[in-house]
Structure formats: structure tokens, C-alpha cells
Amino acid sequence: MIYLLLTSQFITAGVFAMSAYGKVREQSGFARSLADFQVPPRLRVPVAAMVTAAEIAVVPLALVPATAVAGLALGAVLLSGFAAVIGLTLRRGTRPRCRCFGAVAAPLQGAHIVRNVVLAAIATAGGGVASTYQAVAPPIGSFVVTGVLAAVVLAAVANFDDLVEVVAPRAG
Known part of the structure; x- marks a missing residue:
């Protein structure tokens, strides 16, 4: 279970670190x-500032053992919210460019919802483990294995947009 916990902590913190960095770098564009x-x-x-602040908060909260449950839960809530907003936006028939990581990228599509739902599930699974995990120092090897996987x-x-384009290229 320590592998699931560490992997979810590293992935969740990493995703939000990348996202927050991109938004801070391009705050006015976001x-x-x-x-x-x-x-x-x-x-x-104000919404851009709040989203950015929440994303920044996830990083240390998810990584520190004493606050991992809160950080992973906040990450799961944000990712679920992002998936819902993307779904509503697509349902209205608009396809704005994804500024998920601060930079202009490919137009939003259903694959972005799937990505966020999978990442939310990873954070939720890690939070579940963290809430029941007995605080024991994990072996160094577990950090190496989970770090590489993360x-x-x-x-x-x-590189999500590029991978989606390879798997399911857009017409035209």
C-alpha cells in the first residue's frame, strides 16, 4: 500500500506543480x-488567482505525511471540478483551448475529462490509503520505484495533448 500512497502523492503534487507553474507564468493569459x-x-x-492558489496549496499538502489526506482530497476535488467544467463547456458546443498547464494547447475535448477523472481517482485512492496508513518510515527503494513511476x-x-493527437488525430 505504501507504493500506491507514494505514487499518488508524487503524481498529484507533480500535476499541480506543473499546472500552477504554468498559470503563475501566464496568469493574465489564464x-x-x-x-x-x-x-x-x-x-x-479573482477566479484565476483562487484556482492558482488552490493548485499551489495541493503540492506541499499532498507531499507532507501529516497533511497528505487533505492535499490528496483537495487535488481530487479540483480535478473533479475541472472535469465537470470541461464537460459543461463541451456540452455548450464550445471548444476553447486547454490552458490546463498555463500555456495555450489543443482545444478541449472529452479526453481531457478522462485525464482529469483518472488523476482524481489516483488522488482519491492515495487519500484512502493515507487515511488508514500507519506512519512507518518507508524503505528508500519505495521512493525510487514510485518516483520513477510518477x-x-x-x-x-x-505531453497529453500530443499523445491524444497520436492516438486519435483530429480531422483536418
């Missing part, structure tokens, strides 16, 4: 992009 999600103009900057998953998440 705030402007909220228009595509029908956020009123006067709320765009790095592979994070590389896939960071």
Missing part, C-alpha cells in the same frame, strides 16, 4: 481564458 468558460469579466482575475505518468500528463 485569467483572460476564463471568458471561454463564461466567467464574468469582473470575476476572471515521473513516467507526469511525462505523459505534460
Whole structure:
């Protein structure tokens, strides 16, 4: 179970570190992009700041053993919320570009919902383990194995739009 816990902590913290970094780097662009999600103009900057702050908070909360349950739960809630917002946006017939990691990327599609649901499930599973885990120092090997696994998953998440394009290219 320690492998599931550590892997979920590393993946969740890594996803939100990448996402928060991109949003901090492109905060004004992220705030402007909220228009595509029908956020009123006067709320765009505060919403962008709150989303960014919540993403930043997930990173240390998920990694510190004493706060791992809270960090993983916050990560799961954010990812589930993002999936819901993407679903509602797609349902309205609009396909804004995904600024999931701060930079302009491919237009939103159903695969982004699946990505977020899978990441939320990973965070939820880790939170479940963390809530029942007896605090014992894990062996160093578990950090190596889970670190490598998390790095592979994070590389896939960071290049998600490109991977989706390879698997299911858009027409035209």
C-alpha cells in the first residue's frame, strides 16, 4: 500500500506543480481564458488567482505525511471540478483551448475529462490509503520505484495533448 500512497502523492503534487507553474507564468493569459468558460469579466482575475492558489496549496499538502489526506482530497476535488467544467463547456458546443498547464494547447475535448477523472481517482485512492496508513518510515527503494513511476505518468500528463493527437488525430 505504501507504493500506491507514494505514487499518488508524487503524481498529484507533480500535476499541480506543473499546472500552477504554468498559470503563475501566464496568469493574465489564464485569467483572460476564463471568458471561454463564461466567467464574468469582473470575476476572471479573482477566479484565476483562487484556482492558482488552490493548485499551489495541493503540492506541499499532498507531499507532507501529516497533511497528505487533505492535499490528496483537495487535488481530487479540483480535478473533479475541472472535469465537470470541461464537460459543461463541451456540452455548450464550445471548444476553447486547454490552458490546463498555463500555456495555450489543443482545444478541449472529452479526453481531457478522462485525464482529469483518472488523476482524481489516483488522488482519491492515495487519500484512502493515507487515511488508514500507519506512519512507518518507508524503505528508500519505495521512493525510487514510485518516483520513477510518477515521473513516467507526469511525462505523459505534460505531453497529453500530443499523445491524444497520436492516438486519435483530429480531422483536418
